[in-house]
Amino acid sequence: MTEYDRAENSSDISMDGDRPATGVGRYRLLADWGVIAEDKLREANDSAVARGLALETVLTRDYHVPRHALLKALSELYRCPYVEYDERLPIPPELISGLDGDRLSLSRWFPIIKDGDTAVIAVNDPCDRAVLSEIKEFIGAKKYEIRVALEDDIQWFIRDFLHTKPGYLIGTERTGLAFWRNTMAHWRTRLACYRNDLARARTNLAFLRWGLGTVALSDALMRAQKFHVPVYLYWGMMLTGFSLVIFGLFGYTKIRRARMSPPGQQTLVEVTSAVLNFLENYHFIENTGTVVHTKQTMLARLGDFLAGHCTILYPLPASRERTQLARERNVLAGQRTVAACYRTIYARARTGLAFIRTGVSFLGLALGLISYFGFSLLTIFDLMLIVGGVLFVVDGALWYLPVRKEQAETPRCPVPT
Numbered sequence: 001m002t003e004y005d006r007a008e009n010s011s012d013i014s015m016d017g018d019r020p021a022t023g024v025g026r027y028r029l030l031a032d033w034g035v036i037a038e039d040k041l042r043e044a045n046d047s048a049v050a051r052g053l054a055l056e057t058v059l060t061r062d063y064h065v066p067r068h069a070l071l072k073a074l075s076e077l078y079r080c081p082y083v084e085y086d087e088r089l090p091i092p093p094e095l096i097s098g099l100d101g102d103r104l105s106l107s108r109w110f111p112i113i114k115d116g117d118t119a120v121i122a123v124n125d126p127c128d129r130a131v132l133s134e135i136k137e138f139i140g141a142k143k144y145e146i147r148v149a150l151e152d153d154i155q156w157f158i159r160d161f162l163h164t165k166p167g168y169l170i171g172t173e174r175t176g177l178a179f180w181r182n183t184m185a186h187w188r189t190r191l192a193c194y195r196n197d198l199a200r201a202r203t204n205l206a207f208l209r210w211g212l213g214t215v216a217l218s219d220a221l222m223r224a225q226k227f228h229v230p231v232y233l234y235w236g237m238m239l240t241g242f243s244l245v246i247f248g249l250f251g252y253t254k255i256r257r258a259r260m261s262p263p264g265q266q267t268l269v270e271v272t273s274a275v276l277n278f279l280e281n282y283h284f285i286e287n288t289g290t291v292v293h294t295k296q297t298m299l300a301r302l303g304d305f306l307a308g309h310c311t312i313l314y315p316l317p318a319s320r321e322r323t324q325l326a327r328e329r330n331v332l333a334g335q336r337t338v339a340a341c342y343r344t345i346y347a348r349a350r351t352g353l354a355f356i357r358t359g360v361s362f363l364g365l366a367l368g369l370i371s372y373f374g375f376s377l378l379t380i381f382d383l384m385l386i387v388g389g390v391l392f393v394v395d396g397a398l399w400y401l402p403v404r405k406e407q408a409e410t411p412r413c414p415v416p417t
Contacts, residue, residue, distance in 0.1 A: 023055065029073040036065055054151045067150065074148045078126045083112065085153035091161055095119065099138060101162045107131050110149075110157040117142040122149040122157065177326045184337040191344045198347045201255045202354055207248030209358050212388055214241030216365050219381040223373045238381075256395075345403045352400025359392025 024045045031038040040063060048058040059065040071082040095111045104110055109131055113120035119141035123131060126146045135144065149157075218237035221227065366385035373379075 023049075026077060027055065027059065027070065027073050029076055030059075030065065030069060033069075033073075035069050036063060056150050057152065070150060071148070074150075078146075078148050080126055080146050080148055083120075083122050083147035083149050083153070085149075085156040085160075087160055089113070095139070096162055099162060101158050103134075104158050104162070105155060107134055108151055108154050109135060110154050110161075111135075111139055112147070112157065114141075118145055119143070120145045120147060122147050122154055124149060124151045124154055177330045181330055181333045184333045188337055188340045191340045195344050195347045197255050198344075198351045201252055201351055204248040204252035204255070205351075205354055205358060207244050208252065208392075211241045211244030211246075211248060212362055212385060214238075214244060215381060216362070216369070216385055217241075219378055220369060220373075223369075223376065223378055348403050349400050352396040352398070352403075355392045355396030355399060357396075359389040359394075359396060361389070362386075362392065363389035 024041055027041060028038075030036050031041050036044075036059070041059075044058045044063055045055050047053075047062065048055040051058070056070050059070065060067060067084070071084065075082040089112055091112055092114045095114045099111075107128075107130075108124035110122045111119055112122050119139050121135055121139065121144060123135075123146050125131060126148055132146075214237055218234045218241060221229075221237075222231070222234045362385045366382045366389060369382045369385075370379060
């Protein structure tokens, strides 16, 4: 284990800084630990001065010094713990209310936690007496705890938490919004898998149709006896048809056992409803002025509800736009989730109708063969076609009827302009 690895954060620093360090001196420990050569450190400092950048920025971007190494060096230098930017921090609104972001950006400090009478402050230079006096002036607390932070992290805190009304913290919102987008994406993936299985079911149905059609063709040719062809060829066709039927039936039954019921359709409705509830504080859904006619099914109502209030906002300052766009992405994700559910419903309905159509076709074919050729020993194959046709119709109805109500109330998708 190197000396750098053994470096530990020590106790809190007081509000009376007495060891100011600037430039190379702040990160000399990096050279002692072997993270970067001292000549490279001085070279980076000269580059930072010439370009008007913070030394830590040049070290991370151009010299690939790890951020945690910089933080450990600062923590050792100032003898206080370090803190990194985290948009999930529950910063109390009263702690940042009335603060001037431009002032904090110049002074490079930001309040992050209020623990009873103690305020925890992220500071880039804990030994800057002017900064410590400024903290005392603007943050009313009996005790203060200083945490050293990189300048970039402090700027992120300012941009994400201060450029919005207290109580509507941008970073926290984006994390929650991202969580719901991931949840809806998970369900859309499951629906896509379900639609793939429905496509496989229709593929197996094609084998069933092909097989039964071959059986019907060989049956008709044997009974017509208009072609001087050896009988074993007809029976070969019959055997081929039955083989195709067995192959298609085997593949179809595996899918049918697993996919006869949609995967958590009610859960999809609940997830989408929860997202709408989460968003209504941001998009003012109840004040859109859009008149939506109430439909019977929950999914249809959600689809119409989403289409009525999807808007893109362009807030000032620009740092808030990321959060507004994140809210917009959630609305669009909600629309895609509802649309994915309807695509799955239509795929299921299409599968059911394909089975019904196939069943009716074979019923008509079998009855036509019996009517034309009459009854004979080969009528057993006609009866098999009739039984197969009835089963196709019944099974297709089981696929189609449960989604008929939802299908009838599909919301109209708005066309983007």
